[in-house]
Amino acid sequence: MRVVLTGGGTGGHIYPALAIGREISAREPGSATLYIGSGRGLEGRIVPEQGIPFESIDITGFRRSLSLENVRTVLRFLKGVTRSKELLRAFKPDIVVGTGGYVCGPVVYAASKLGIPTLIHEQNVVPGLTNKFLSRYVDGVAVSFTESVPLFKKCPDVIHAGNPCATRVLGADKTAGYASLGLKPGTPFVLVVGGSGGARALNDAVVQMAPQLGKLSGVHYVFVTGERFFRDAEAAIKRQALSAADRVTVLPYVGNMPDVLAAASLFVGRAGASFLAEVTSLGVPSILIPSPNVTNNHQEANARSLSDAGAGVLILERDLTGNVLFEQIAGIMSDPAKKERMSKASRSLGMPHSAADIYEQIIRIRGKKYSQ
Numbered sequence: 592m593r594v595v596l597t598g599g600g601t602g603g604h605i606y607p608a609l610a611i612g613r614e615i616s617a618r619e620p621g622s623a624t625l626y627i628g629s630g631r632g633l634e635g636r637i638v639p640e641q642g643i644p645f646e647s648i649d650i651t652g653f654r655r656s657l658s659l660e661n662v663r664t665v666l667r668f669l670k671g672v673t674r675s676k677e678l679l680r681a682f683k684p685d686i687v688v689g690t691g692g693y694v695c696g697p698v699v700y701a702a703s704k705l706g707i708p709t710l711i712h713e714q715n716v717v718p719g720l721t722n723k724f725l726s727r728y729v730d731g732v733a734v735s736f737t738e739s740v741p742l743f744k745k746c747p748d749v750i751h752a753g754n755p756c757a758t759r760v761l762g763a764d765k766t767a768g769y770a771s772l773g774l775k776p777g778t779p780f781v782l783v784v785g786g787s788g789g790a791r792a793l794n795d796a797v798v799q800m801a802p803q804l805g806k807l808s809g810v811h812y813v814f815v816t817g818e819r820f821f822r823d824a825e826a827a828i829k830r831q832a833l834s835a836a837d838r839v840t841v842l843p844y845v846g847n848m849p850d851v852l853a854a855a856s857l858f859v860g861r862a863g864a865s866f867l868a869e870v871t872s873l874g875v876p877s878i879l880i881p882s883p884n885v886t887n888n889h890q891e892a893n894a895r896s897l898s899d900a901g902a903g904v905l906i907l908e909r910d911l912t913g914n915v916l917f918e919q920i921a922g923i924m925s926d927p928a929k930k931e932r933m934s935k936a937s938r939s940l941g942m943p944h945s946a947a948d949i950y951e952q953i954i955r956i957r958g959k960k961y962s963q
């Protein structure tokens with residue numbers, strides 16, 4: 592099959608696209624993939640690193656308030672449609688899959704105008720602006736939460752498939768995870784990550800709790816700060832961690848997150864939808880501090896679905912301090928029975944067959960389109 596993947600800005604939109612691409616290649620060896628993203632997003636680095644051909648278009652997102660910038664955005668969108676049409680005519684895909692983020696707008700729209708079968712995947716309960724717009728043109732929609740199905744009632748083929756990132760972590764290699772961190776296999780460690788871009792509030796709380804890290808004997812800590820915060824955060828964390836500094840690893844970004852996540856004893860992070868799909872697919876217990884700065888506060892809804900099931904502990908950012916965070920970490924890491932209960936609850940929420948369901952949907956959509 593020839594497939595175009597598009598979506599991006601942040602990891603939460605890129606990794607679901609890559610997971611769908613991987614499923615297609617596994618089912619149909621010899622498939623050809625092209626990823627179309629924005630030159631400004633994280634995809635420009637991640638996708639070529641995976642050995643996938645990458646083309647970029649110049650596009651920005653809409654501001655929610657009226658502004659001159661929105662006029663420029665419309666012009667860029669129209670230019671993006673023209674450029675996408677050129678790329679699509681040259682590549683001749685059998686399917687175009689969009690996973691949200693503004694970059695997939697012109698690409699999926701152009702594909703639908705050219706009569707190419709199209710599918711979008713929505714990661715969050717509340718659909719993003721781009722996917723809402725595209726839902727009028729696409730042949731199918733895959734959503735991550737059942738609650739989102741009615742929001743796409745005008746679309747021809749809507750399925751509840753979970754998030755394909757859940758499938759991407761299934762083949763994860765714990766041993767490789769420990770090795771990449773330089774840890775002895777089996778070392779218990781707490782993984783703290785503020786989403787694909789890092790989170791200042793979380794990094795600040797980590798610096799505040801760092802003097803207490805030594806209290807938990809034998810536990811290692813892996814702090815992933817986000818590229819833009821790395822230098823300052825690393826210096827501050829190492830300084831504050833005192834005698835436990837040798838049990839602390841600080842990194843800007845983790846390229847092999849599935850392996851590292853599979854080895855982790857506890858995940859502490861934001862509540863982005865793709866991360867949560869991975870955490871539940873692997874049955875990792877979590878402490879979640881949802882970002883308050885996202886559309887419709889959707890990360891809090893994501894986090895509540897885990898905390899209500901006993902799979903995670905929810906801390907609202909306004910209540911976050913170093914002490915609160917360390918108390919919760921210690922409460923889980925020093926109570927194996929509690930950790931095990933949370934782990935079981937987490938696994939029960941996982942939907943690891945997600946990418947396979949989406950692959951079946953792609954086959955169905957193509958079949959229908961070409962029989963018309």
Ligand SMILES: CC(=O)N[C@H]1[C@@H](OP(=O)(O)OP(=O)(O)OC[C@H]2O[C@@H](n3ccc(=O)[nH]c3=O)[C@H](O)[C@@H]2O)O[C@H](CO)[C@@H](O)[C@@H]1O
Nearest residue numbers: 601602603604606714786787844845848863864865866885
């Ligand atoms: C601030 C913001 O707009 N956040 C949104 C964004 O989050 P964000 O882009 O942070 O996405 P998620 O937290 O959902 O997922 C991050 C993805 O990046 C990967 N990863 C992350 C860090 C790292 O060092 N290495 C790595 O590989 C994770 O394994 C995961 O696959 O998209 C999500 C959609 O999925 C939304 O739910 C979030 O609300």
